[in-house]
Amino acid sequence: MTLSHGSGGKATRALVEAIFAAELANPILDPLDDAALLPPAAGGLVFTTDSYVVKPLFFPGGDIGRLAVCGTVNDLAVAGATPLYLSLGVILEEGFPIADLRRIVQSLRQAADEAGVRVVTGDTKVVERGKADGVYLNTAGIGRLRPGAQLAAAAARPGDRVLVSGRLGDHGVAILVARAELDLESEVRSDTAPLHDLVANLLDAAGAGVRSLKDPTRGGLATALNEIALAADIGIAVEESQVPVAADVRGACEILGIDPLHLANEGKLLAIVAPEYATAALTALRAHPLGREAAIVGEIVSEPRGMVFLRTSIGGHRVLDMLAGDALPRIC
């Protein structure tokens, strides 16, 4: 990659045609104009964005391309939307290998196919050596709100159950192991996956009882629960023994002195569900390949407001706060 690939002139066009247009071809993107014309869509739209600065770019279970699709698709899915379109902004460091870029874009394309979304518009910039770290991506996503979907963090109320779709912390540990920051043999792979289909299953089966959905990424389950507790002005009690965490992840957390509930996930769903729908919701999650290890891990309580606490296996209580400090930079 050279700076001329970011000039907007001939070299940019050649790069865009050889990599992005070739790998991501679809009728909306193909004109390669500066903006994409979308077909009219009925109903409400949902709009979201994330930048991706994960280190390393390739890790067990995924890479920055797959992450850039799944992260944004999942933000749409947990808002109750069917993901439709993505934009793709690429910031490349001078000297970055074209072969790596192609591999990332191919992975991105495969994830987009899994998620049923199309990349319809994009932009490429190149910065000097030492002014980035290989490549940073940004995707923005547009989805169509499912009819009747009424999800909000503020909607949680006492008695609601807290469900998670599977084991927590895999992404965080996979990244740390890939960075060789942990002196650990581990088979843990990132869970990076698009959750749109799992969410659709859940809403089809128990939609009337689903108050709020989140994908607990940066900051982990603990941060996502604290956001809900603050937004809804309720408390959340989590049964520590019910939270699914892989043995390798638990071991890594002990070495690091961090809580697995602060680790990032990139393919897990957090659902707050009315008690009378909890069983139907759990069944719907477990019926999906991405939710086989789903569990009910806690409940909404009226006090203490705005706080999350763990009921530990030895019968105690412990405040579960948002992630503080910088334990895990560049996890996504």
Next chain:
Amino acid sequence: MTLSHGSGGKATRALVEAIFAAELANPILDPLDDAALLPPAAGGLVFTTDSYVVKPLFFPGGDIGRLAVCGTVNDLAVAGATPLYLSLGVILEEGFPIADLRRIVQSLRQAADEAGVRVVTGDTKVVERGKADGVYLNTAGIGRLRPGAQLAAAAARPGDRVLVSGRLGDHGVAILVARAELDLESEVRSDTAPLHDLVANLLDAAGAGVRSLKDPTRGGLATALNEIALAADIGIAVEESQVPVAADVRGACEILGIDPLHLANEGKLLAIVAPEYATAALTALRAHPLGREAAIVGEIVSEPRGMVFLRTSIGGHRVLDMLAGDALPRIC
């Protein structure tokens, strides 16, 4: 700025609330959820994205925040859309001063107000010292297609006139002078401005005759014209003497040995207009504060296809190619 501001936990929330939520407040953004719910909109939508890596961050006539609004708004405007919503992705370098971030976000807010758009969703990441250059921004934009707007680079046909809305190259020279790469006293200011209103004036007055619009940013007028020549499979003849270029810009280009038509603009419009609408189009552009120096600078010809050439003031012809090489990295 510390890495913990990018953790997704407490520090991220504090930063987002203190800077982004405070400066950009609006009812769609305010819930600070991971995705924004947009009201239903009739008609076709237009979607675009750009990343901004301009160096320096602050320059005469603008800064990266103003640029990040105008660049994306202008991509929507030249597609024939009324800009509505922006997303904002922020990649910060560890150690970046919070005061500078606030200044950038305030400028961004002011430009958004000028352009009539709202930032409705966003994301903040922090990377280690030496892995970025202060701050990089990405904005994606959604606009509503104007009824009847049928603009396409491929629509240009022989006889059409080529109009520009004012002096070319100001942004490029302002950036170069601000970088002190030019040993030059200059009062040139970037033209960074939202073009939505100028475009609306033009389409109201001469819409039926407007074939194609572009904002000639990276790669300048020359690159934008070459894109049109390729897409429409026609030739474009530019009258060199008719192209408005400020004396300071012309002088800087002579020193640098570059063509002002390869310099970036961030507040100029290129319009391809049917001949019978050319006068109405020119009048409409000149009636707007951003188009006072608009000019007809050339015409579409049938041969040579896919090429742009200059008719020079001494009666010769010269091929005007896309920008090649890396003369001007990080201009936007």
